[in-house]
Amino acid sequence: MQDRSAFQEFRAAAIAMTPLIVAVMPIGLVFGAVAxxxxxxxxxxxxxxxxxxxxGSQFVAMDIWTHPASWAALGFSALLVNIRHVLMSASIGGKLDAFSGPARYASMLLLADEIWAMAEMRASNGRLTPAWYAGLAVPFYCVWVLTSLAGALLGAFLGDPKVTGLDFAFPAVFIVLVMGFWKGRETGAVLAASAFAAVLTHQLLPGVWYIAAGAAAGVVVALFSGAHREAHA
Amino acid sequence: MTVDLNTLLAIVAMAVATIATRIGGLVLIRYVTIGENQKRALEAIPPAVLMAVIAPTAFVTGPAETIAAAATAVAAMRLPLLASVAIGVVSVALLRLLLGASW
Incomplete structure (x- = not known):
């Protein structure tokens, strides 16, 4: 791997990330306009x-925004929406062999869903290096900040996102990423459990507990089907 | 362009909470040894988390969203990401128009 320079790694990762960068542009614009x-x-x-x-947490924050803003409510809501990041960083954390100690923590600061999903893909079929991670994260980060700002400045010119369908860009990206993690029937069981628990919790509890519930249900099913398979092996 | 103090405080609180969750997993795996079961659980996390985020939109928001989500998933089996997302966005806009708004 020494024959590939850090710049080449960065560039290749940025190219791999391009579809996600394009897909996040309308989401950033919509967020800016809503805010x-x-x-x-x-x-x-x-x-x-x-x-x-x-x-995700920024959109939820806009749902519950008050004047003056309540830091406690917004901070707690962000914690709840983003609690999945604990699982994500635990998962990717074991695949950072090429990172120095400080670089591991620094890279986690930019662990957005899309960057994390692409880093997981890289770790599963190649070697995840700091340069590759930076190529995924830095351009995506810049585009997110700039398109949010552009959305805030353009505001009403963008039209109602519900009519243009742009509010669906965010779930659509996630649907495509889910399909990328498909590995057969066991994945199907995990997805079914997660979807069921998330929908049920979403109907019964206010706020964003449904994300934690879905994640927990998926993990429990994975553990159970694993134990089941071992018992029959 | 000014920044309101309460807004700034709220943004910082959100940032601190988010950073805590992103660092949290890294700290966690230093204290938990990763055996066969832990590995299986960690492997299930990516699809389970993504599915949980989209499930309410995909299944209980309205027929337009459910059909568009299915179309996006089918498209994702054959088409690159951007084309699949475009299909999702266009189909949800058309379906909302045809089926009437569900929001």
């Missing part, structure tokens, strides 16, 4: 995208 509609200044929108950098 501006809630009364946030363009500078505040860009600051949130730059510091939080977690689309």
């Amino acid at each position: 501006a509609g809630k009364g946030l200044a363009p500078a505040e929108v860009a600051l949130m995208s730059a510091l939080v950098f977690a689309g």
Whole structure:
């Protein structure tokens, strides 16, 4: 792997990430427009995208935004929406052999869903290096911040995202990523359990507990089907 | 362009919470040894988390969203990511128009 320079790794990763970067552009624009509609200044929108950098929790924050903003409610909501990142960083954390200690922690700061999913893919069919990770994360991060700002500035010119269907870009990206993790029947069982628990929790509890419930159900099914297979082996 | 103090505090609180979750897993695996069962659980995390995020949109928002989600999933088996996402976005917009709004 020494024959490939860090720059080549960075470039190859950025190219692999291009479809996701294009897909996140409308999502960033929609977020900026929604936030501006809630009364946030363009500078505040860009600051949130730059510091939080977690689309799901930023959209949820806009749902519950008040004036003046309540830091406790918004901080807790972000914690709950992003609790899945604990699982994501635990999963990718075991695949960072090429990273120095500080680089591991620094890279986790940019662990958005799309970057994490692409890093997992790289780790499963190649070697995940710091340069590769940076190629996934840095351009994506810049585009997220810039398109949020552009959305806040353009605001009403973009039209209603429900009518243009752009609000569906975010779930659509996730659907495609889920399909990429398909590995046969066991994946099907994990997905079914996760979907069932998430929908049920979503119907019964307010807020975003459904994400934690779905993740937990999927993991439990994976453990159970594994134990079952061993018992029959 | 000014930044309101309460808004700034809220943004910082959200950032701190998010960073805590992103560092959390890395800290966790330093104290938990990864055996066969832990490995199986970790491998199930990526699809389980992504599925949980999209499930309410895909299954209980309305027929337009459910059909568009299915179309996106089918497209993803054959087409690259961007084309599949475009199919999802266009089909949800058309279906909402045809079936009436569900929002």
